[in-house]
Amino acid sequence: MLRLSKLTDYAVVVLVRLSDMEGVQTSPGLAGATGIPEPTVAKVLKNLAASDLVSSQRGARGGYRLTRDLSSIPIADVIASIDGPIALTACVEGSGSGCESQGLCPMRGRWDPVNEAIHKALSSITLADMQMSLLPAFRAPDLAHPAAFQAAAE
Amino acid sequence: MLRLSKLTDYAVVVLVRLSDMEGVQTSPGLAGATGIPEPTVAKVLKNLAASDLVSSQRGARGGYRLTRDLSSIPIADVIASIDGPIALTACVEGSGSGCESQGLCPMRGRWDPVNEAIHKALSSITLADMQMSLLPAFRAPDLAHPAAFQAAAE
DNA sequence: CCAATCAGGACTGAACCGGTCCTATTACCC
DNA sequence: GGGTAATAGGACCGGTTCAGTCCTGATTGG
Numbered sequence: 053m054l055r056l057s058k059l060t061d062y063a064v065v066v067l068v069r070l071s072d073m074e075g076v077q078t079s080p081g082l083a084g085a086t087g088i089p090e091p092t093v094a095k096v097l098k099n100l101a102a103s104d105l106v107s108s109q110r111g112a113r114g115g116y117r118l119t120r121d122l123s124s125i126p127i128a129d130v131i132a133s134i135d136g137p138i139a140l141t142a143c144v145e146g147s148g149s150g151c152e153s154q155g156l157c158p159m160r161g162r163w164d165p166v167n168e169a170i171h172k173a174l175s176s177i178t179l180a181d182m183q184m185s186l187l188p189a190f191r192a193p194d195l196a197h198p199a200a201f202q203a204a205a206e
Numbered sequence: 207m208l209r210l211s212k213l214t215d216y217a218v219v220v221l222v223r224l225s226d227m228e229g230v231q232t233s234p235g236l237a238g239a240t241g242i243p244e245p246t247v248a249k250v251l252k253n254l255a256a257s258d259l260v261s262s263q264r265g266a267r268g269g270y271r272l273t274r275d276l277s278s279i280p281i282a283d284v285i286a287s288i289d290g291p292i293a294l295t296a297c298v299e300g301s302g303s304g305c306e307s308q309g310l311c312p313m314r315g316r317w318d319p320v321n322e323a324i325h326k327a328l329s330s331i332t333l334a335d336m337q338m339s340l341l342p343a344f345r346a347p348d349l350a351h352p353a354a355f356q357a358a359a360e
Numbered sequence: 361c362c363a364a365t366c367a368g369g370a371c372t373g374a375a376c377c378g379g380t381c382c383t384a385t386t387a388c389c390c
Numbered sequence: 391g392g393g394t395a396a397t398a399g400g401a402c403c404g405g406t407t408c409a410g411t412c413c414t415g416a417t418t419g420g
Binding site for chain 3: 209232233234248251252255256262263264265266267268269270
């Protein structure tokens with residue numbers, strides 16, 4: 053299944069949206085433009101800022117801005133920013149329960165080639181690629197862009 | 207994070223183990239050989255049998271057997287067998303809630319290139335590759351192979 | 361006929377995730 | 391200088407999903 057968190061999808065939406073708009077954008081503003089609830093947008097942006105995918109400016113008239121072009125942001129970076137490091141096994145991401153302590157981990161290294169292949173695949177796709185794969189209808193005329201199901205709830 | 211289910215890891219262990227042994231193997235036998243709890247092994251084998259990765263023989267003296275060589279089993283098949291189809295978004299795997307009904311899905315197609323890249327990456331790695339990437343110490347002398355943490359609990 | 365084994369589903373307890381909210385802290389503007 | 395608008399960074403709760411177990415059939419060999 054390889055489930056990807058929904059937050060990561062929101063992050064892509066927000067980043068693409070951010071590239072469509074000029075200047076500094078606030079998180080309430082982006083929430084309105086994307087239809088994603090404001091607290092959620094804020095959470096996503098905080099994570100993205102911590103990973104330097106966007107730069108933040110505090111205070112009144114503050115907001116967020118892209119630090120680089122969409123074509124310079126591999127999707128792997130976005131996933132790593134929201135979901136943490138890309139790895140498939142619990143073994144890799146320090147669950148720490150008995151694996152290292154025993155010195156003998158049966159699955160040590162087994163998934164390494166797989167992780168590597170996935171990481172490589174995700175690094176070769178940029179947000180610009182994903183933006184292009186969107187249907188033209190959703191490519192941000194004004195605010196018809198995002199979460200239609202959210203809009204229905206309002 | 208891209209979490210992969212633990213069952214899938216078990217499946218790899220069992221399949222590799224199965225290729226090390228001659229003839230038909232029972233699920234209690236494989237449980238003993240791998241250290242994985244028997245009900246869990248049985249569950250995994252049922253799924254693998256349903257996907258034709260192993261063939262089953264019922265009745266007394268029955269058991270499981272590999273249907274093809276490890277080098278002919280891409281890891282993508284194992285993941286699909288245990289975790290279901292490989293797709294990252296909830297949208298793809300029929301959650302059905304309002305997405306299609308509205309005719310306008312904002313994330314429609316956005317993740318397609320990513321899914322495709324991942325699927326391709328996972329299809330290019332076979333179980334034989336994963337077997338080789340194991341440390342020699344764990345490559346099945348007798349039953350030193352698997353879950354060391356399980357063995358410790360017995 | 362009996363025992364061993366697979367088939368298939370139901371069930372439960374625990375972990376994870378999405379989403380919200382609250383309290384600082386910073387910077388602009390009057 | 392004070393008020394306001396915005397980010398920073400947590401803590402927190404509810405729902406969902408998953409790992410693991412068990413139970414009841416169906417099948418086959420002795």
